[in-house]
Amino acid sequence: xxxxxxxxxxxxxxxxxxxxxxxxxxxxxxxxxxxxxxxxxxxxxxxxxxxxxxxxxxxxxxxxxxxxxxxxxxxxxxxxxxxxxxxxxxxxxxxxxxxxxxxxxxxxxxxxxxxxxxxxxxxxxxxxxxxxxxxxxxxxxxxxxxxxxxxxxxxxxxxxxxxxxxxxxxxxxxxxxxxxxxxxxxxxxxxxxxxxxxxxxxx
Numbered sequence: 141x142x143x144x145x146x147x148x149x150x151x152x153x154x155x156x157x158x159x160x161x162x163x164x165x166x167x168x169x170x171x172x173x174x175x176x177x178x179x180x181x182x183x184x185x186x187x188x189x190x191x192x193x194x195x196x197x198x199x200x201x202x203x204x205x206x207x208x209x210x211x212x213x214x215x216x217x218x219x220x221x222x223x224x225x226x227x228x229x230x231x232x233x234x235x236x237x238x239x240x241x242x243x244x245x246x247x248x249x250x251x252x253x254x255x256x257x258x259x260x261x262x263x264x265x266x267x268x269x270x271x272x273x274x275x276x277x278x279x280x281x282x283x284x285x286x287x288x289x290x291x292x293x294x295x296x297x298x299x300x301x302x303x304x305x306x307x308x309x310x311x312x313x314x315x316x317x318x319x320x321x322x323x324x325x326x327x328x329x330x331x332x333x334x335x336x337x338x339x340x341x342x343x
Contacts, residue, residue, distance in 0.1 A: 142165045145166075148174075176191070178190060194335065233245065233246075235339050238340070242257075246308045247307075248304055249305050260337050261340050266284075271334060291329050291330035295312065296324045316329060318331050
């Protein structure tokens, strides 16, 4: 029996069913899906996320990649700009799929952004099992060490240390805010790093 039909509940139910078990999923809401639900919340034909959905985590999930979801109607749509963070002056700062394209929009912070995220993107094959799997001991200590030194900081401390422009700091803060913690708290930088990294790796 699985209580809740969000992505984690459905993943648990699929795992049990794949092991030959009979599974009952119980959901308290009228529709299934949890944080991945969508509905016409404003006008007919305009579908919105009901909950906060971080789709790169689904695209990049080792578990979901093993499932034949496309055979059941799933189609991933990649927008030309994966993420935008609005600023108070009406402009926006964006994260592009390409690290270099993102950095090109960050002015004097471009070199710092590229130095950090080009290495993390290159290290992704060595970080994936650590960040998204059940690995307890890092198999690739140098990649894990580089990520660890960056991620153990607060988001505020990380942004202040690496970026000089408000736009760059805002972009990082917006991603780190998914931690649901004050950005002065440790290790909120990890959330910003992982979301930026998955945006670059998965879109």
